[in-house]
Amino acid sequence: MRIKDLEQQIAQTVRLEDVVRRYAELFRGSKSGKTLRCDCLFHRDDSKSFRIKVTEQIYECCICKETGNVIDLVQSLVGCNDTEALYILADWFEIPIDETDTLFVQKNKRQVNDSDNASLLHSIHENRELNMILESLGYDVGNNPLLTACHKYLGLGVSPEVLPDKYERLAGAMLFPIRDGEGVLQGFLKYKAEEKGKECICYPPNLADSCLLGLYQAIKAIEKLGFVYLVWNYNDLLTMHIAGFTNTVACYNGSLTSQQIDLLLKYTNRVVIIHTSEVSKQVRATKTAARLSFASAVPYCLSLSKKNIPTLYKWMGAAKFEYFIRQSTRLVFLNALKDKWLIEQQTLSKRSNDAKSKEEKIELRSKLVVLRNKLDKLFTILDENCDYLCRYFE
Numbered sequence: 001m002r003i004k005d006l007e008q009q010i011a012q013t014v015r016l017e018d019v020v021r022r023y024a025e026l027f028r029g030s031k032s033g034k035t036l037r038c039d040c041l042f043h044r045d046d047s048k049s050f051r052i053k054v055t056e057q058i059y060e061c062c063i064c065k066e067t068g069n070v071i072d073l074v075q076s077l078v079g080c081n082d083t084e085a086l087y088i089l090a091d092w093f094e095i096p097i098d099e100t101d102t103l104f105v106q107k108n109k110r111q112v113n114d115s116d117n118a119s120l121l122h123s124i125h126e127n128r129e130l131n132m133i134l135e136s137l138g139y140d141v142g143n144n145p146l147l148t149a150c151h152k153y154l155g156l157g158v159s160p161e162v163l164p165d166k167y168e169r170l171a172g173a174m175l176f177p178i179r180d181g182e183g184v185l186q187g188f189l190k191y192k193a194e195e196k197g198k199e200c201i202c203y204p205p206n207l208a209d210s211c212l213l214g215l216y217q218a219i220k221a222i223e224k225l226g227f228v229y230l231v232w233n234y235n236d237l238l239t240m241h242i243a244g245f246t247n248t249v250a251c252y253n254g255s256l257t258s259q260q261i262d263l264l265l266k267y268t269n270r271v272v273i274i275h276t277s278e279v280s281k282q283v284r285a286t287k288t289a290a291r292l293s294f295a296s297a298v299p300y301c302l303s304l305s306k307k308n309i310p311t312l313y314k315w316m317g318a319a320k321f322e323y324f325i326r327q328s329t330r331l332v333f334l335n336a337l338k339d340k341w342l343i344e345q346q347t348l349s350k351r352s353n354d355a356k357s358k359e360e361k362i363e364l365r366s367k368l369v370v371l372r373n374k375l376d377k378l379f380t381i382l383d384e385n386c387d388y389l390c391r392y393f394e
């Protein structure tokens with residue numbers, strides 16, 4: 001079956017509301033039933049901001065402004081490209097597809113990745129002069145106390161004032177060297193204070209898609225602790241490292257690429273995404289978590305208040321900040337465990353209800369009792385910790 005045919009068949013068979021129903025309970029949004037509503041799938045919501053226009057087969061959220069059709073929805077929630085979304089929908093709604101086509105899609109995808117790598121290697125070779133810039137980097141990072149404390153460790157510095165024509169735009173800028181897992185220099189990210197709001201510049205340009213900030217320096221701690229913190233810019237990264245959370249890397253490009261996910265998976269599959277409570281940041285975290293799950297990683301979301309990481313650090317001070325992140329991380333892991341156990345509980349109680357023999361029933365019931373006791377203890381711990389952490393924001 002050709003992709004176009006599959007697309008057409010999905011448009012005819014799959015209803016957007018049926019896909020949304022997999023994630024949330026739907027409510028009537030209008031008398032006619034032409035609009036359906038539910039809590040938003042992309043941001044923390046309890047006012048049913050997510051609307052489905054049934055006739056148009058379009059969704060939109062009036063708060064976070066996420067909008068699209070059924071393919072867009074699957075792409076965002078599962079974390080895949082449009083072709084993969086078609087195959088996923090075909091699977092969910094039991095639309096038969098030809099196996100050989102699926103293989104073709106996967107093969108195609110891999111070829112694209114290989115050619116990306118080839119061009120990256122080529123540009124590293126071309127940009128060998130970058131080494132010269134690194135060697136002559138000064139360590140003048142102004143009077144930002146956060147930067148002076150760990151810039152040397154992360155290799156951050158200010159480039160020389162005079163550089164060859166090709167690299168003039170790097171002159172006098174703050175540079176963040178990017179290294180691979182062996183510590184070999186791959187290129188730079190450039191930041192300039194007065195360019196606030198602009199995205200950082202990358203040399204070579206495609207480096208932004210294939211590398212993570214601080215990964216080389218974080219590898220040891222990631223392997224030791226078994227998880228990685230993911231933050232969103234170099235300031236967040238520096239603050240985390242300075243506070244002792246050296247298993248932190250930063251994505252500086254909006255969303256994680258599949259190359260970056262592959263890179264992380266080399267060291268760990270557990271990723272704690274730290275984000276603020278702003279709606280746009282919640283949406284980014286939701287989508288990132290989806291992409292990670294799709295790649296068989298285990299994502300956790302750690303939501304801060306409206307304050308970002310450096311602001312929290314300044315506001316709380318080093319000791320409180322460290323305690324806060326440590327406890328919040330613990331809560332995130334415990335909550336995930338709670339969700340896992342709740343599902344186990346559901347399955348067990350269903351199995352015990354369906355059990356035919358008396359012996360089997362008894363065995364399942366006693367397992368259920370053990371699980372309930374564990375859950376009770378977990379709920380107590382969660383309540384105590386939640387209260388404690390909430391006090392930080394009163």
Ligand SMILES: [Zn+2]
Pocket residue numbers: 040041042043045049050061062063064065066
């Ligand atoms: Zn929303």
